[in-house]
Amino acid sequence: MSQxxxxxxxxxxEDVVSRVHLGGEDELFVTPTRTLVYRAEGLLSDESVDEFSHAAERLSVSEGRRKGKILLDxxxxxxxxIGLSVKRLDEALQPIVEGVLAAAGVIEDGESVVQSFRFSELTFVVAERRVVRHIGSAVWDEDYESYNYNDVTNLEFESGSVAxxxxxxxxxxxxxxxxxxxxARIVREKLSKALCAHFDVGSxxxxxxxxxxxxxxxxxxxxDNTDFGAGPDPLSANPGELSDEPTNATRSADDAEPTEGQTVEATSVGSSPTETTTVEQRAEKVADASDLGFESSGFEPASKPADDTAELAAEVEALREAVEAQSEHLYYQQELIEQLIEELRRGR
Known part of the structure; x- marks a missing residue:
């Protein structure tokens, strides 16, 4: 259709992105940077075009019974x-809001507004990549809030008796x-559809x-990126591979247990006769226990597991899982505490 x-x-x-019929031959043309209002020739006026830049600091609307006004400050x-019929107000306001938001840098170049809603003191704009919210008598001014879909992790709707x-x-x-x-139904539909389209999901x-x-x-x-540092070497080493006996040890591994009739003497440097006597008494007690027939009594001494390394590894793994579970629980509690603090600050 020609202009x-x-x-x-x-x-x-400049291209026209939206065209709204205002009644008679009057029309409104919206471009990316401005709005043109065309008034056809009448009995009392000549043909004219009024130009309205979108670089406004404030956008507000007033409504009467028949006439409405869009004010650009x-x-x-x-x-x-811009004066127009109330019947055409919402249709004309939609592209103008998009142009004003684009001029202010609230939405990106090429990003379109899906739909804008006015609920008393709340203006709610659903765009392709974000939601813009403004609270106040104006439809929009510099005191607004914008939420990019890239930062959104959930969307829910809680029904009430009135709202x-x-x-x-x-x-x-x-x-x-x-x-x-x-x-609520149309807001749910438009917002859900825009969010899902942004993430390319079906619902x-x-x-x-x-x-x-x-x-x-x-x-x-x-x-996976958590590094607890190098643990103690003995935990990952085979007990049989631990460091050798010190060079000044008093006895070797083959002489660990005294046999019957043997006398064990402390030969370490600086040992006293009392210490030597004590070791001999212990050896005699072991020999006496053997004479009492302990080995034939049916009891067996406790033996170490064949593979201590595997047992230690299992214990470490169990401890690691417990720590991770506790960390997740603490993180969840921290989120709840932060949410509670934020709601208390807002008076909710």
């Missing part, structure tokens, strides 16, 4: 007002805002599964 010649001359090389440069709460988990924290129940359930798998992978990488 009036006067509109084409004002547009130049340019700060020190003043403000401009539905949108729960957006961003960076480990929950952002909550309420919308009227009569608008919110698939999105949650993907987020859970990513979290498991990240926790697995953290565990």
């Amino acid at each position: 009036p010649e006067i509109v084409q001359s004002v547009l130049g090389e 340019y700060g020190l440069d003043g403000s401009k007002t 539905t709460t949108v729960v957006l988990t961003v960076g480990g924290r929950q952002e909550r805002f309420k919308i009227p129940n009569e608008e 919110l359930e698939e999105f949650r599964v993907m987020m859970a798998e990513q979290k498991d992978d990240e926790e697995g990488e953290e565990r």
